[in-house]
Amino acid sequence: MSDTIQLNFTVPGDDFTRAGEASSEVKGILKKLGLSPMVVRKVAIAMYEGEINMAIHGGGGEITVEISDQWVQMVLADQGPGIPNVELAMQEGWSTAPDSVRNLGFGAGMGLPNMKKYSDEMSIDSQVGVGTTVTMRVYLNL
Amino acid sequence: MESHAYFHSVTLDQEKCRGCINCVKRCPTEAIRVRGGKAEIITARCIDCGECIRVCPHHAKKAIFDPMSIMERFQYTIALPAPALYGQFNNLDDINLILAALLKMGFNQVYEVARAAELVSDATRKYMLRPDIVKPVISSACPAVLRLVRVRFPELIPNILPIHAPMEVAARLAKREAMARTGLSEEQIGAIFIGPCPAKVTAAKMLIGGEKSAVDGVLAIQEVYPHLIGLMKKVTSADLSQAGRMGIGWGSSGGEAAAVLQEKYLAADGVENIISVLENLEDEKFYGLDFVELNACSGGCVGGVLNVENPYIAKVKLKHVRRYCPVSCNRLPNDDLSNYLWEKPLEYEPVLELDPDFRVAMEKMKEMRRIQSHLYGLDCGSCGAPSCRALAEDVVRGIATEDACIFKLRDQVEELAKGLNLLAQHMPKASE
Ligand SMILES: Nc1ncnc2c1ncn2[C@@H]1O[C@H](COP(=O)(O)OP(=O)(O)OP(=O)(O)O)[C@@H](O)[C@H]1O
Numbered sequence A: 001m002s003d004t005i006q007l008n009f010t011v012p013g014d015d016f017t018r019a020g021e022a023s024s025e026v027k028g029i030l031k032k033l034g035l036s037p038m039v040v041r042k043v044a045i046a047m048y049e050g051e052i053n054m055a056i057h058g059g060g061g062e063i064t065v066e067i068s069d070q071w072v073q074m075v076l077a078d079q080g081p082g083i084p085n086v087e088l089a090m091q092e093g094w095s096t097a098p099d100s101v102r103n104l105g106f107g108a109g110m111g112l113p114n115m116k117k118y119s120d121e122m123s124i125d126s127q128v129g130v131g132t133t134v135t136m137r138v139y140l141n142l
Numbered sequence B: 001m002e003s004h005a006y007f008h009s010v011t012l013d014q015e016k017c018r019g020c021i022n023c024v025k026r027c028p029t030e031a032i033r034v035r036g037g038k039a040e041i042i043t044a045r046c047i048d049c050g051e052c053i054r055v056c057p058h059h060a061k062k063a064i065f066d067p068m069s070i071m072e073r074f075q076y077t078i079a080l081p082a083p084a085l086y087g088q089f090n091n092l093d094d095i096n097l098i099l100a101a102l103l104k105m106g107f108n109q110v111y112e113v114a115r116a117a118e119l120v121s122d123a124t125r126k127y128m129l130r131p132d133i134v135k136p137v138i139s140s141a142c143p144a145v146l147r148l149v150r151v152r153f154p155e156l157i158p159n160i161l162p163i164h165a166p167m168e169v170a171a172r173l174a175k176r177e178a179m180a181r182t183g184l185s186e187e188q189i190g191a192i193f194i195g196p197c198p199a200k201v202t203a204a205k206m207l208i209g210g211e212k213s214a215v216d217g218v219l220a221i222q223e224v225y226p227h228l229i230g231l232m233k234k235v236t237s238a239d240l241s242q243a244g245r246m247g248i249g250w251g252s253s254g255g256e257a258a259a260v261l262q263e264k265y266l267a268a269d270g271v272e273n274i275i276s277v278l279e280n281l282e283d284e285k286f287y288g289l290d291f292v293e294l295n296a297c298s299g300g301c302v303g304g305v306l307n308v309e310n311p312y313i314a315k316v317k318l319k320h321v322r323r324y325c326p327v328s329c330n331r332l333p334n335d336d337l338s339n340y341l342w343e344k345p346l347e348y349e350p351v352l353e354l355d356p357d358f359r360v361a362m363e364k365m366k367e368m369r370r371i372q373s374h375l376y377g378l379d380c381g382s383c384g385a386p387s388c389r390a391l392a393e394d395v396v397r398g399i400a401t402e403d404a405c406i407f408k409l410r411d412q413v414e415e416l417a418k419g420l421n422l423l424a425q426h427m428p429k430a431s432e
């Protein structure tokens, strides 16, 4: 197995008009690699949702994307408030987003469920007061 | 595949080009490089959007279109005026004057593209009722949009409306009708589009969605305009126009979408805006839309580079001139769409990929990132590529070398200077 390509991004916590820049850049790179439109789309959608969550709920953080010849892996880590009940957070429609955020069209409680749906593997490691790390993988099925 | 033998309307005037990189920076598909002081277009990537023509301060980018003399090649000629043409004239109240002037110019017949547009709108409405289609349906009338989707947004190809554009429909219908009426053969009849943009010129030469276009030539609105101005003063109005507000509305942004009669639509214009809409559609960042109208030019087709008038003024004029027209004059006779649907599907053209083999592409990507990390990230364009990333990419594609970067070159000169210095110190001194 050949070694991987690693990409690092910082997601600002205050400005979520900029969230989406990282997933958009990754999308461009995956297209250049000639990956199937399906894979590109899965990664882009899952990563964008994660980016938005980091910006809105996690106070910003770091994303590491790794591309191997088998999969694309996204690790999204923040030092935000953490998720008290992950199982609950994973439910469709569950959201703690404040009204200010809902007015912008977020807060439907669909982000985490969509990340689960569009990635092939996903795990959440979250500790209240410490932060949240979401790891997702999309397989290339070459 | 046809990707190698590309005809393009957009070309460069070598003489006028000063290598200033204005166009390089603005091209939406990164298709332009400056080499040896002159711009070059990577033809497989060009979508004929005309952006480079718009931004070139030296007017070195131009669109190729047919000369007026093309009319002489045919026994019988049909003018196909684009709706945008109607928006070019001051204080015009009557479209018939334009059409009469076209006849005076020497055309045997006029078939308004606005008329075909109403048929295409009707066909679109019928298509939208099909249960098996992928929504939102994305309009296909702007050839620059089709080419953009084909190279950059393959995931959205199933959303594209597989119906011929009004220009093509007009040419086919007009010719068929003229053949029946005159008894002439297809080759003797010339269908000549009078259009707003290089994208349409290219579409007439290399049709997307079918084998061969029925359009035999494309004249620029710009070229025809001065002739029409003179002739319009000499003609009297006759009842020639057969198009309504809906068809004429196609000339500016939002017109096509409005004619689909769907509430949930979006209309975007200008190449940057349409790219951002396509990115969003691709990532499903919004849903619930039925129809998306995209025009590569700001303002819609009145914004095409071969027009005379400013797009926003033309938009107002277009509104003015059609205000007394009936809403719509043309409908399909039945539910049969076979005359309108594409004969050939749109196919992905992976011209932006690094390599067809994923493993090779991975290696190239690694190399590209390594090179990029050594560049200065100023995106100054002096190397002739639109950004440092693009230069790194050109290097791995083998179409440029790293020392095209003037800062890299400066570093090398500095190294060289240091070396020389060192060498000088070690040289025996001349005796005092
Ligand atoms: N990185 C995070 N840090 C802290 N809490 C989070 C984080 N990500 C998600 N959550 C919590 O999980 C809830 C559900 O997240 P999810 O992404 O599914 O919905 P949402 O962000 O509220 O709305 P939507 O994603 O539909 O706009 C959030 O409201 C928030 O309480």
Ligand code: SF4
Pocket (backbone or CB within 6 Å): B010, B026, B027, B028, B029, B030, B031, B032, B041, B045, B046, B047, B048, B049, B050, B051, B052, B053
């Ligand atoms: S017409 Fe558009 S795509 Fe073609 S070279 Fe010019 S700017 Fe680029």
Ligand code: SF4
Pocket (backbone or CB within 6 Å): B048, B049, B141, B142, B143, B144, B145, B196, B197, B198, B199, B200, B295, B296, B297, B300, B301, B302, B303, B304, B305
């Ligand atoms: S918007 Fe109209 S004028 Fe502009 S490129 Fe597309 S078809 Fe041509």
Ligand SMILES: [Mg+2]
Pocket (backbone or CB within 6 Å): A049, A052, A053, A107, A110, A111, A112
């Ligand atoms: Mg969310």
